[in-house]
Amino acid sequence: MSSEEIDTDNSENSRSDSNSKEEFSDNELDSQVWNEIDSESDGEFQEDYGIVDEVNPPSQDNTIYPIDCYRHFITDEMISLMVHETNRYAQQHLQAQELTQRSKTLQWKPITHEEMLKFLGIIIEMGLIQMPNVDYYWRKSKLYGSEVIQNTMSRDKFELILKFYHFSNNEEQHEDDDKLFKLKPLLDLLQLRFMSVYVPGSIISIDETMVPWKGRLLFK
Structure with missing residues (x-):
């Protein structure tokens, strides 16, 4: 068999393979053609939907500020929960631990509703203006x-x-497989x-999460 005949056979085989690939691609496309399906619901959706509790501007000029939107979701009940459980855990810690007189923990005093709001405000501020560590925010430089x-x-x-x-209260019993038990009271309110x-x-x-997460997540 001459080299020309071999080249001819190879070219025919390649065309045959190409045609089969094209046919396969066409079949794939045919299977992806959109077809309407019948709805399994009994009728059209007739419930009221959308925002049912809008943010009310507290100022006389009807201006809504970011703090108004924040407090629209983070209610006084949630803040009270944080205050109560934080004070409870601090008291449990002080009773369970033997602390030296030089320990800063002995400076603890029960916090108030207003102090918790200030604490959360600082957390948000730290997220907006990031520094190497927490101590840097109190530096005089x-x-x-x-x-x-x-x-x-x-x-x-x-x-x-x-x-x-x-x-939440650490001393309360919870199910062993509940990985979110420490957050559950707040999650329920939210x-x-x-x-x-x-x-x-x-x-x-x-949609999927917008923030990449590469750590371990036990409650997935």
Whole structure:
């Protein structure tokens, strides 16, 4: 067999393979053609949906500020939960631990509703203006430091609240497989609040997370 005949056979085989691939691709496309399906519902969606509890502007000029939207979801009941459980956990810790006289933990005093709001405000501020570590926000320097945070709360007070920050009672029994038991009281309140503010319609698109997470997540 000559080299020309071999080349001819190879070219025919390649064309045959190409045609089969094209046919396979066409079949795939045919299978992806959209076909309407019958709805399994008894009728059209007739429930009221959308925002059912709008943010009411507290100011006379009807201006809605970010804090108004924040407090629309983070209610006084949630703040009271944080205050109560944080104070409870601090008391449990003080009773269970043997502390030296030089321990900063002995400076703990039960926090108030207003102090918890200040603490949360500092957390948000730290998220907006990031520094190498927490201590930098209380530095007296031109490069680092935050006058807003320094004038809001002392560093020792902030660190103590952060140490005892809690949403549930550690001494209560819980199911062993409940990985979110420490957050559950707050999550329950948040869920009820979200449901009371917004009612979804009949068509819902659930997208993946917008923030990448590469750590371990036990409750997936």
